[in-house]
Amino acid sequence: DPKIIQKPKYLVAVTGSEKILICEQYLGHNAMYWYRQSAKKPLEFMFSYSYQKLMDNQTASSRFQPQSSKKNHLDLQITALKPDDSATYFCASSQGLGVQNTLYFGAGTRLSVL
Amino acid sequence: QQNVQQSPESLIVPEGARTSLNCTFSDSASQYFWWYRQHSGKAPKALMSIFSNGEKEEGRFTIHLNKASLHFSLHIRDSQPSDSALYLCAVTPRGSALGRLHFGAGTQLIVIP
Secondary structure, rough: OEEEEEEEEEEEEEOOOOOOEEEEEEEOEEEEEEEEEOOOOOEEEEEEOOOEEEEEEOOOOOEEEEEEEEOOOEEEEEEOOHHOOEEEEEEEEEEOOOOOOEEEEEOEEEEEOO | OOOOOOEEEEEEOOOOOEEEEEOOOOOOOOEEEEEEOOOOOOEEEEEEEEEOOOEEEEOOOOEEEEEEEEEEEEEEEEHHHOOEEEEEEEEEEOOOOOOOOOEEOOOEEEOOO
């Protein structure tokens, strides 16, 4: 059974619309993250959260807003979608807060913006 | 900004071969060094990590780090068709808050039976 659940698996959106990507982890981890993988760039860090608090933000655009209602839940809201936002968005989690902690990734949400 | 480069971009080897994948980084103060493997359409999954110069072996996989050369590598002994995947190296940069890894673009490995 997958321990990090991402929904939906595939998502098609029109330019200018808004979408929410869902992520829940059942590994009992204390930290959660969003990464993005597009055809043009390597896997890219976006946000990190711990105990529902934002720890790091490397996303320049305010159109990307993480939302955490519970410690094991981290959604990603994307507004005013653009074709360049097309990518696979991966949620990840780790047990602890130190740099030596392994990141575990979900299966991803593949977003296509038309 | 950390620059992580992988070589080669792609590699085709016969089953049973020894495979070597390379990764260079730009900041010698980087803290941790990782290899992830991503099968097509799947999540990246951590293979191994190292933080100090030298070698570390786990089964058929060996990771080697040389910080002075800004280089680390992954060696796969007795490569299997199931090893066919995209291999991603990643670096934890200096002073990084938790979870921020800088990834390379990947090496696509194909192991021919």
